[in-house]
Amino acid sequence: MIAQIEEFFNPKTADAPQDENVEIKQPVSEEGEEVRKRTYHEAGFRDGSRNSGSPLALSICLNAIYARFQNEEKELIEKQQLAKEPYITEQKSKETEIKTLVISKESKEQQIAKVETDIRVVKDNIEELKFEINDLPRNPEKYHISASKGASGKFWIGLIILMPLSLYLFTFYISTSYSAFFKPFDANSTIIMNVLDSKAFEKAWHDGSLEGAFVTFIPFVFLGLGYLIHMFGEVKSTGNYIKIGLLLLTTFIFDAILAYQIEEKIYELTKTLDTPEFNIPIAFGKIQFWGIIFAGFVVYLIWGVVFDFIMKEHREKDKIKHEQLRRKKDIQIHQDRIADIETQKAKLIEELNKFKTDSIAAQERVKTLQGIIDAVIIPTKEYVLYASEYMKGWITFVSEKLHISMHEKIVLQTECIDCYNENLKSVGASEDSQNAVYVTNL
Incomplete structure (x- = not known):
């Protein structure tokens, strides 16, 4: 206890770290500071004598001393302004920052609004393209496409007609080519049976691979000519x-x-010794010669006309399908663009939220700084200095003027020091802080 009392009479420089830290350079002379210290010391001695060194009375007196110190600091206008100068500067900086953030926030909001408008425009374009895809087959001229409506129906009708015609040509040319080049004619068979053999394909492959390949592929020659x-x-x-x-x-x-060839074989079957050799004039005079030609060539012409019609109709369909496919590709491009714009929008929203968060933090800081500026800044280092002088006066009275035993004095001094430390703690002062200020509202 004695060591604690001795330490009190030789205190360390102390302050209390509180709401804000600032170094106060008070424009006070050393002489004025000594006078003020002496005043507090005398007040402590006087109050101690009036209250017989009572710790309870000391606690009340220390509160009064703190209030007195507050009033004194409040009256030091120049000193308060000097102490608040860093906060005022920071507040102005934060207000400028808030204005900048507001401008940035408005700019981001405008950018987001523009992006949303772009998304709506692209989505409208997609809907328009989808409508055009459905409307193209019905109204191709509306989209400046030279394709007739109903082309699909004409195409399928022509295709239905073309298929049996193609089968007919295959059958006819397989049979006639086999009869003309490979088949031995029978005098007992009819002309039709000699010309058109229902088993020509099988017989040709039975006679040999060359004969089979010839009669198999010769129809493609005629179809190829028609395609050309x-x-x-x-x-x-x-x-x-x-x-x-x-x-x-x-x-x-x-x-x-x-x-x-066929007519010559038929002529040879009925030839006699007086019959002239078969020649072109004789062939032209035979009705079955022209029948074979027209059964093949005329049907071939019909096949060619139908094939040409189908290809034209298919070309009409291709125009519409091409335009539909082009619009589908455009839709995919628009959808990819929407994905990119959405990514851009998400980034802008993230930046906007950051601006909002920073703006709120800056506004809260401005409010805090304003509270500091409106309040009285109490330099705890100085309060500890003057409060300790007050306590020295109090303890001096207890040590020198109070007539009690030494043990009672030590106990009383210890209790008084505890009250003093409690007071420092309650007002935010601490012996471990340096150049700290305590902000309070009067």
């Missing part, structure tokens, strides 16, 4: 018309050769 005629007809020009004419002539000559 269609392709040349795609581009209207004199050269192409000449080519088409030559292809038709070639097809006719091919059919005529088949008919001539």
Whole structure:
């Protein structure tokens, strides 16, 4: 206890870390400070004598001393302004920061609004493209597409007609080519049976692979000629018309050769010693010669016309499908663009939220700083200095003037020191702090 009392009379420089830290450079002379210290010391001695050194009375007196110190500091206008200067500067900086954040926030909000408008525009474009995809087959001219409505129905009707015609041509040319080049004719068979053999395909492959391949692939020659005629007809020009004419002539000559070969075999079956040799004039005079030609060539022409019609209708369908596919690709591009814009929007919202958070934090800081500026800043280092002088006066009275035993004096002094430390704690002072201030409202 004695060591504690001795330590009190030789105190360390102390302050209390509180709401804010600031170093106060008070414009007070050393002489004025000594006078003020002496005043507090005398007040402590006087109050101690009046209250016989009572710890309870000391606690009340210390509260009064703190209130007195507050009033004194409040009256030191220049000193308070000097102490509050850093807070005022920081407050101005925060207010400028808030204005900047408000401008940035408004800018981000405008950017987000623009992005949302862009998203709505792109979504409207997608809906418009979807409508056009559905409307294209019904109203192609509305979209400046030269495709006739109902092309799909004409296409399927033509395809239905083309398929049996193709089967007919396959059957006819397989049979006639086998009869013309490989089949031995029978005098006991009818002309129709000799010309058209229902088992021509099987017999040709039975005779040999060469014969089978020939009769199998010869229909494709005629179909290929028909395809070439269609392709040349795609581009209207004199050269192409000449080519088409030559292809038709070639097809006719091919059919005529088949008919001539068959008719010659039939003629040989009925030939006598007085019968002249078979020749072209004789062939032209035979009705079955022209029947074979027209059964092949005329049907071939019909097949070519139907095929050309189907291809044109398919081209009409392709125009619409092409436009639909193009719009579907545009939709995918728009959807990818929306994803990119959404990512951009999310980034802008994140930045906006940061601006809002920073703005709220800055506003709270401004309020805190304003509270400090409106309050009285109490330099705890100085309060400890003057309060300790007050206590020295109090303890001096107890030590020198109070007539009690030494043990009672030591106990009383210890209790008084405890009251003093409690007071420092209650007002925010601590012996471990340095250059701290305590903010309080009067």
